[in-house]
Amino acid sequence: MGEFLNQVLAGVANGGIYASLALALVMIYQATQHINFAQGEMATLSTFGAWFLFDAGMPYWVVFALTVFGSFIMGALVERLVVKPVGTASPFAFIAVTVGLLMIANSASHWVGGGDIREFPSPFPGWLGSRYLSAHETGTILVTMIVLVALLTFLKRTPFGLAMRAAAQNPVSSGFVGIRVGLMLTIGWGISAAIGAIAGMMVAPIAFLEPNMMGSILLYAFAGALLGGINNPTGAVIGSFAVGIFENLLGVYVTGSELKLTSALCLIVILLILRPSGLFGKAAVSRV
Amino acid sequence: MLRLTGVSAGYGKTPVLHEVSLSVQRGGVTAVLGANGAGKTTTIRTICGLLPATGEIAIAGKNIVGQTSDRIARLGVAHVPDNRGTFIDLTVRENLLLGAHTRRDGEVEGDIERFLELFPRLKSRIHQQAGNLSGGEQQMLALSRALMLRPQILLLDEPSFGLAPKVVAEIFELLRKVKEEDGLSVLLVEQNARMALMLSDKAYVLESGKVVLSGDSRDLASDDAIRKSYLGY
Ligand SMILES: Nc1ncnc2c1ncn2[C@@H]1O[C@H](COP(=O)(O)OP(=O)(O)OP(=O)(O)O)[C@@H](O)[C@H]1O
Ligand SMILES: [Mg+2]
Numbered sequence: 001m002g003e004f005l006n007q008v009l010a011g012v013a014n015g016g017i018y019a020s021l022a023l024a025l026v027m028i029y030q031a032t033q034h035i036n037f038a039q040g041e042m043a044t045l046s047t048f049g050a051w052f053l054f055d056a057g058m059p060y061w062v063v064f065a066l067t068v069f070g071s072f073i074m075g076a077l078v079e080r081l082v083v084k085p086v087g088t089a090s091p092f093a094f095i096a097v098t099v100g101l102l103m104i105a106n107s108a109s110h111w112v113g114g115g116d117i118r119e120f121p122s123p124f125p126g127w128l129g130s131r132y133l134s135a136h137e138t139g140t141i142l143v144t145m146i147v148l149v150a151l152l153t154f155l156k157r158t159p160f161g162l163a164m165r166a167a168a169q170n171p172v173s174s175g176f177v178g179i180r181v182g183l184m185l186t187i188g189w190g191i192s193a194a195i196g197a198i199a200g201m202m203v204a205p206i207a208f209l210e211p212n213m214m215g216s217i218l219l220y221a222f223a224g225a226l227l228g229g230i231n232n233p234t235g236a237v238i239g240s241f242a243v244g245i246f247e248n249l250l251g252v253y254v255t256g257s258e259l260k261l262t263s264a265l266c267l268i269v270i271l272l273i274l275r276p277s278g279l280f281g282k283a284a285v286s287r288v
Numbered sequence: 289m290l291r292l293t294g295v296s297a298g299y300g301k302t303p304v305l306h307e308v309s310l311s312v313q314r315g316g317v318t319a320v321l322g323a324n325g326a327g328k329t330t331t332i333r334t335i336c337g338l339l340p341a342t343g344e345i346a347i348a349g350k351n352i353v354g355q356t357s358d359r360i361a362r363l364g365v366a367h368v369p370d371n372r373g374t375f376i377d378l379t380v381r382e383n384l385l386l387g388a389h390t391r392r393d394g395e396v397e398g399d400i401e402r403f404l405e406l407f408p409r410l411k412s413r414i415h416q417q418a419g420n421l422s423g424g425e426q427q428m429l430a431l432s433r434a435l436m437l438r439p440q441i442l443l444l445d446e447p448s449f450g451l452a453p454k455v456v457a458e459i460f461e462l463l464r465k466v467k468e469e470d471g472l473s474v475l476l477v478e479q480n481a482r483m484a485l486m487l488s489d490k491a492y493v494l495e496s497g498k499v500v501l502s503g504d505s506r507d508l509a510s511d512d513a514i515r516k517s518y519l520g521y
Contacts, residue, residue: 159389166375166386173373175357176336176366177437178390231377 006132007252008245013137014220015244017206019237020144020199021214021221022228023151024192026236030155031188033168034094035222035230038101039196040214042078045105046071046193047200048113051120051209060123064201068194075193079186109211120204140202144237147195151233154191164188216261220247223264226271243267289314289473290335290441295343295353297334304330305497307343312441312490317467317474319484319505321519322494328477329370331494332443335475336360336367348440362390364440368447370477372430376419380410383418383429387436396436403432406462424455431459435466441473448480456480460487481519485509493518 021040028036036042050067058066078101086097124139133141155161167174167184174181199221200214207213220243228239243264251260290312298304304327312318320328334341337357345353347363361367366387375383384403388396404411407428413421418429427447434442447463448456460483466472478484485491485505493501493508501508501518508514515521 159385162378162382162385163389166378166382169377170373170375172338172357173369173375174386175338176361176369176373177386177433178358178361179386180358 007248009132011245011248012141012241013133013244014248015224015241016137016141016144017199017203017217018221018224018244019240020140020147020202021196021217022225022236022240023144023147023233024196024199025221025225026230026233027151027192027195028188029168029225029230031164031168031185031192032094034091035098036101036189036192037095037098037218038105039192040218040221041102041105041109042071042075042193043196043200043203044109044209044211044214045112046074046197047120047204047209047213048109050197050201051118051204052112054121060121064123064198067197067201071197072190072194075196076186076190078193079189083189084182084185106211113209113211116210118204118209120201120209122205136202136205143198143202147198148233148237151195155233216264219261219268220244220264223268223271226268229277231277289316289348290318290475291344291346292331292335293344293346295331295334295341295345297330297339297341299330299339303497305334305341308494308497308499310492310499310502312473312475314473315467315471316490317463317476317488319481319488319491320475320477320494321479321481321484321491324479326494327497328494329445330497332367332369332445332475332477335443336365361437364437365443366434366437366439366441367443368427368430368434368445370445370449372423372426373433374418374421374426374429376417378418379415380418380421380429381414383433384436387433388438390437399436399438403435407432424451427451427455427459431462435472438470439472441475443475443477445477446479447476448478448483456483463487481515482509482521485519 021043024039025035028039046067049070050063053063053066082101083097087093122136122139124135126135128138129135155165163179164184167179167181171181203213203217221240224240224243225236227242228235228237230236247260247264250263251257255263292308292310295308296303296305308331310318320331322328330339333339335345337355337360341353344351347365352360352363375386384400388399404414409425410428410432418426421429431447447459463474464487467474476484476488485508488505491503491505491508492499501514
């Protein structure tokens with residue numbers, strides 16, 4: 001029983017990681033009604049940026065702030081320079097653009113980082129740790145919760161967040177009420193890249209920093225977001241924890257670690273078929 | 289308040305409007321009438337900046353041709369589109385708040401209260417997803433949302449379409465009230481010519497994208513020949 005509990009908690013620790021990236025996916029979905037497949041690789045690139053700032057001798061939280069800000073700018077520029085010119089008239093165009101971005105960001109990480117595997121510092125003091133979770137795992141969960149609350153406050157409680165959701169759902173009507181739809185998209189990309197950067201900085205101390213660090217994590221985060229509801233930040237976080245636990249238990253007791261990723265993929269497919277809006281997501285109403 | 293001078297517009301290569309000229313007085317109501325496909329909706333879309341146009345469209349003397357729809361909205365032009373333009377995934381309250389997106393004054397909550405008093409059916413559904421409202425309720429919401437902008441001019445595309453006569457009467461009553469209380473100018477597109485002529489002071493009849501008839505609403509309504517041949521009642 002003690003062993004089982006340990007495995008559940010290990011799953012919770014993983015879930016905290018997935019949840020942080022899942023929030024970036026939720027954000028881009030709220031702003032564009034699409035999934036950004038490059039979210040993980042953009043986060044990795046941000047984390048490489050952070051690594052070079054550390055290497056230059058800056059203190060942790062200064063680097064953290066600079067990286068989050070820099071990533072916001074990167075996300076906004078990507079939208080302005082790449083996504084917008086290509087156009088997102090069809091969902092296919094959007095997928096093609098983000099898959100292309102995935103490859104570009106991955107190459108960029110290889111280019112700036114080389115093939116080296118780098119250690120990345122954790123900011124959390126030892127006393128945060130316990131018998132069950134390491135200091136970094138506890139800290140990651142805390143950071144994820146803070147991001148969740150900030151995101152919920154922004155989206156649900158501020159006029160700007162409301163305008164952003166409106167612009168994504170109904171750009172034409174948004175124009176009629178004076179919302180600058182293009183600006184909303186740009187800022188939405190910026191915010192989601194900033195959240196992704198936070199996720200990357202939480203992942204890197206565990207996984208080591210290397211160009212493919214986020215590859216499988218994106219998949220789990222995607223599964224978690226789908227499970228909980230891609231248009232529901234709280235649901236996406238709960239879903240990510242569920243996926244973390246499910247994946248870990250499955251790996252330990254059932255399939256062995258080789259099939260964990262496959263099982264996450266299966267989960268995604270099953271969810272897309274059975275309940276595309278997620279367990280907590282609101283199904284879109286359509287009235288014809 | 290609003291003046292179109294020689295405006296031509298269309299969709300892609302298909303021209304629809306040909307040299308349309310019309311105007312709305314400050315505090316006045318102008319009706320645009322015409323059969324299906326005459327170009328009424330296209331006229332409104334062109335004013336809102338959704339379609340490329342030639343000619344001049346002036347709001348309070350300022351030419352707005354070529355501006356984006358959000359900038360035109362920020363000039364005080366509100367629009368109730370023919371499909372009602374509801375944000376279906378957002379709540380009724382959020383829809384109303386969005387109407388006030390351009391405003392920076394502290395009276396938004398008061399205005400929401402005002403429209404909820406006028407449309408009690410919206411009040412009881414204030415936290416529901418707007419997509420779940422009935423057609424009539426969505427029309428009330430669309431009108432309230434547009435008025436939340438505190439517009440200088442309101443563009444209405446067939447506010448009576450698909451609604452029960454009782455609801456239509458309610459909506460026209462509200463329009464009359466807001467017009468008098470707030471000095472609002474209105475461009476009203478309608479197929480319901482009788483209602484539109486009662487509310488408006490000036491009217492234009494469109495046919496195949498051209499203005500074929502215009503004048504004082506009262507004169508048009510009292511001319512039997514015109515009523516029979518153009519207005520169909
Ligand atoms: N999106 C579009 N693309 C191409 N042509 C269009 C489009 N919308 C309308 N049209 C054409 O423009 C002409 C005018 O249409 P419009 O919608 O302005 O008519 P309307 O007067 O509003 O008619 P109704 O009373 O049926 O609403 C029609 O011939 C129509 O086929
Ligand atoms: Mg029409």
